[in-house]
Every structure is written in structure tokens, then in C-alpha cells.
Amino acid sequence: MSDGSTDPPGSRSDRIDAEHLVVRLGGTPALDDCDLRLEKGLLHGLAGPGGSGKTTLLKTLATLRFPDSGTVTLFGVRVDPADREGLRSLRSRIGMQFQNLALFDFLDVGGNVAFPVRQDPNPPPPDVVEAEVESLLAAMGLAGTARLRLNEISGGMQRRVALARAVMGRPDLCLLDDPSSGLDPVNSSRIFERIRAIQRERGTTMVVASHDVDRLARVCDRLHVLRAGRAVFSGTLAEAAESADPDVRTFFPRPLAA
């Protein structure tokens, strides 16, 4: 483990972490004393069996859930549910792709992608937004779809639209919940490549939760494993393969000699 040694001194404002998180969903804890530390500018993979709390952890990092106990610190600021202005400024730096996409069905493709920027109190001029949307859609292989309705495009395309919306407005923290769910292997690989490319280009801190551990291992800088609401491993792929925990080794076995 790197123990934060990659943080240059004086960059406390970049700190993104969760400490001793407990989040209960209707009585049963979805997160139970969960610690997570995200290094800035890296692509983080989040793995774990179904029901281990991946979605809840992402939503808590997105300030959509507030922990019953424990703290979340984003960009050096402790999340405070009562501070509306503070939440507003934090959320303006976060982009999220939801597990079931949560695309707005009353907007077209372009409207969905542009939404994060248009909701700013003082949005950039429309033609700038338009150009940004076009270039983002083109980068996702969706050129020329901006005026289409959501029900006119395939499920795979909708996933890419959701991804485009999540990275629109250049958020400092980007949370992607199962971006390849329900996709065939070819499209899954492509979507992970796109995520990696965008992350490299922008240097965004990204967290990708996925069941697709092979592809996750291939593209991510750091891997985190959740089990029963607790983070049981954080580190690189090589470290995962050496882990003492058999579950972690099951998720990320030593790569075969390539």
C-alpha cells in the first residue's frame, strides 16, 4: 500500500476519503465500518460480490446518501448534510453514472449530456455547450445522435450517453456504477477503453464499480475490494495477487504469464 505517499505535501485539498462509514438501508447496514482512500488523478476499480455495498458506497461518495456514522471527505472538505451551499459546491465537482443509467426520458440525447452544465447558475454560452456535447458524443462513438430520443437508441448506446453525461462539465471526481452492465464482451472492452482514455486525457479521479473484474484489473491503477460492507483490500493488481485474503485472490488472481 502506498499510504498516501503519492500525495505531495500541501495538497490536503485533494483529499478524497471515507472513514469508518456506516450506512444503513432500512435497518440492515449496507456499509459497515468501511474505509476508503482515493488517490487523486488515478483510475480506481471497485470490486466485490453482489450486495457488498458498491452502489451504496458510490452514492455516499456522491453525497446522495449520508452516513449514519463515519465521515466522508471530498476535496479536503468534510461532507456536512446540513450545509446546503457546501453540498452545492461539492456536487458541482462530481459526475456520476448510475447503475440503471437514470437518463432523463423527457430530454433528448444532447439534452441529457448537456444537463450538468446547463444547470449551473451561470452556464456557459449555448454554442460552447453545444460544441462540447458534440465532441464528447463523437469521442463516445455517438456522433450525430444529439437530437435523438432515448427510446430511439440501443441499450449499449444509452450506457455511453450516461457515461458522457457523467464526465460532462469536467468533474474532479467521477463515479461510474457498473458501466458495462448488460453489454457483450466487445462493447464492454470498448467502454472500459473509453473510460481509461478520458481519465488519462483529463487526469480526473475516477471510481469504477464493476463485476467485470478482468477488464477492471486491466485498466485500473488501484483496486479496492468490498465484502459485506467493508473494504477488505486496497492496492495495485500485483499486490492483490499477493494478498493474504483468499477472496481478494479470487477476484484478482495472479495474471498468467503474458
Place this chain on the structure above:
Amino acid sequence: MTVSFPGLQAVARVFGLLGETLWSLVRRPPPRSAVVAHLFNTGNRSLVFLAVTMGFLGMISVYQGCLQAMKVLPDLSNAGAVFIMAMVREFGPTITAMMLATRVGTGIAAEIAVMTVTDQVEALKVNNTDPVAYLVAPRFVGFLVMMILCTVYSCAVAILAGLLMADLRFQVNPNTFLSLGFTRWSDLSVGLTKTVAYGVAIPILAADSGFRAGGGSEGVGWATTRAVVNALFAIIALDFLIAGVGYLLVRGA
């Protein structure tokens, strides 16, 4: 025993939502295009429906009323005046509200419930958009305005239908029927108060059910159901309150 409002907590939550909605309207009025869309939605989808229900209601009320009146006094010259008074102060607002609650209220609940269970509401939040200001405020304004207009329309339809029934079945002269002899200003103000109260209550209760939806498509069904019952019951309770207070005020005056 099932009660539509399980406890004070629910009442507090509903009034909280109402407060948030009003506050967001004061702070930043919703975009005109959104309000117009919801005005159109509320009104346009309800005109035929209201015409059918209010038409039948008007006809049968006059029919029953005239048969009854003939037993007591053989003179039907006051039938229209009484009917119009009852329409203005009681049945016009209340039945219109019940119809709009089933037609539009459930629609609002279903829309917001779908957005809740598919995480669209959370997507709004993470993009710094207040779901109440963005979703509830325009629907609230659209519903309230259309509620008032639809009540006028409903009364007109019911009175027209009643007039036809009175003329064709009981040979009451339309000019005699169309009499405001019994309708006083107090009746009009009671009717208007009811209309506004219903117009405020229905969209808020519907939105509240929608936001509380959980658990996939089944949750949408339950939320929609809950919206109908809550709205219908609220209408009857408000009707009782306003009618009672109105009666006391008028008698006190």
C-alpha cells in the same frame, strides 16, 4: 384499519414539501415553457373526461332533484336556482377535484415515481438541481391554475346538462332554470376557496407519493395507488372543513 395518513410524521412531511415548493416558487419561478407544458397536460387531458362525468352528474342531479321537489311542492321554478347554487359551492369544485386527482394527480405521481425508482431524481440532485424546484414547482403551478379553470368549465358543462334535462323531461323554461336567485357571494367564495385548496393539495400529495416510491416497477404501482387514495380523502376532508367553516362564518355574519 387503514388510514391514509399514518401519523403526524406524514402530515409534517407533506407540509414540508408544500413549504419547499412555495419557497422555490418565490426564489426562482419555474421556466415559462415548463409551466405551459403542464398547463396543457392538465387541461387538455381532462376536458373530455370532465365533460362526460360532469354531464352525467348534472343530468342525474336535476332529474333526482326535480322528482324530489315535485313531492314537496309541485312548483319547479326554483329547481335551477338551487341546482346552480349546489354546483357552485359544492359539487362543481369537489367533483372536478376528484376527477383531476384521478386523471392528473395519478399521472404526476406515476411520472415522479418512475423518476425516483430509476434514480433520475438522484441524478438531478448530483447535478445540483433541486428535484422540488425542477419537478414539483411547474406541475404545482400548472395544476393550480388549471384546477380553477376546469372548475369553471365543469360547472358550465353540468349546468348545461342539467338545463337540458330540466327542459326536456320536466318542461322547465331554460330562462327560469338559469337563475342565480339562490347563489350568493358567500357561495361563490366558499366554492373558490375549495377550488384553491384542492388545487394546492392534489399535486403536493401526488408528488409526495411519487418521491416515496421504492423498489422497481411495483413501487410505481403502489405510489400511484397511494396518490389516488390520499388525494381523494384529502378532498373530502378539506370539503368538510371549508364547508363547515364557511357555514359558521356566514351564519355568524
Place this chain on the structure above:
Amino acid sequence: MKALARFSSVPVAAAGRTLLAACRVVGGMSTLQVRILRATFSADHDYDETLRQFHQVGVRSVGVVVATALLTGAIMVIQSGDFVERTGATSLVGWAAGTAVLAEVGPILIGLMFSGRVGANNTAELGAMVITDQVDAVRLLGLDPVRYLAVPRFLAMIVMLVLLTCVGDLFALLGGAVTCQVLLQIDMHVFWQSVFESHLLNYFAMGLVKGFAFGGAIAVVSCHYGLAVKGGAEGLGRAVNNSVVTAAIAIFVVNFVISALWGGGG
């Protein structure tokens, strides 16, 4: 596609579309009605499921119906009190409120409430079963979904709405009597006397017939929309919406027909 959309906004086309849709709905519901009736009068019944439905329908709706009835009686007394005061005939208050409650307002409001509580619930329940393929599972077991799902609900709704109308009428008169005493300050005895002297049995009977008819209508409408759900969460929301709207239309139309056929009576 776009041309079609533009064309469909032409009023004539829209009216035609509405008419066709209405025909489809009426046709579908008539077919369901026939299938339900045939299954009802056939030999074998799922008595357990029918009993369970009786229980559920009754438990779900009795509270809300009683509360509605109490308030309805109160409201009608306030309304007629106002009228009675203007004409000066205090002894007519029980007659005016009683007739309105038993014959028209009571059955309609109880019916609308029942439709919202039980009918909408029924559509949501059946719709959820359709979406999660449970209805297909029922078919796969060799059971007829209409016989197994619709018939028990149909019977339960008819019987329960008649009973609830009975109970509701009682509570409505009770609410009226209390309001008379408290709000109008007319002695309760005057109200009861006026009610009993007006020979309202005829209207009470008409109310029960309406309860019977409304129960059947709400059952057929809600089962139809529930079993015809398509397309996930949105489809389910739309189905519940359509179900309560159609049930409301049915209530007003059926009410008109029964009242008109029944005549003045007495």
C-alpha cells in the same frame, strides 16, 4: 415517423384515434367480462383465493370508506342546512341530506374511494404480476389467469362494495346527525325523525344496487388494465392511471343509468 406525428395532431385524426382506442378498451373489457362470468358460473372455484380476496378487499377499504362516509354525511347536512335555513323548513334537513346521501352522493363517493383504494391497488398488483411474468407462470401451471386471478377479485369487489355501501350509509347518517347537532344546532332527534319519516328505504335499496354495479364495473376495469400492462414501470403507472379514470367514467355513467331507470319511487 415525424410525418405521422404531425399528421396525428390533426383534430380529426386525433378524434379517430381516440375513438379507436376507446373501442379497443370497451371490446377488451367486454371480452373479459364474458370470460369472468363464464368462469364464475362454472363448476370449480378457487374458494381459498376467493376468501383471501374477500378479506383483503374488505380490510383494505373499510377504514377509508367509513371515514369518507362520516364526512360525506356531514357535508351533505351542511349543504342542506344552508338551503333549509334559506327556505325556513328545519324539519326537512333529514329528508334532504338523507335522500342525497343514500341515493346519489353516498354511493358515488364511496364508489370513487373504493376505486382508488381497491381498484387501483388491484391494477397495480396484477400489473406487477404481469411484468414479473407471474401471470405466465400461472398459465404454465395449466391454470386460467381469468379464473384464478380475476374471478375471486370480481366476486370480492361486488360483495364488499355492497356491504361497504350498507355500512357507509349508516355512518353517513351518523355523521349527518352529529353535524346537525353540533354545527347547525338543530336537535339530533329532528334529524332522525325527518330521516325515518321520509321513507328512505327505496333510496337505500337503490344505493345498494349501485354498490353492486359499481363493484362489478371497478373489478372488470381494474382487472382489464392490470392484465394488459406493457412495458415496465412506466407502463404500470399508466395502467393505474387509466384504470382509475375509466372506473370514474363507469361510475358516473352507471349511476346515471340506474337512477334514471329506478325513477322517483315512493
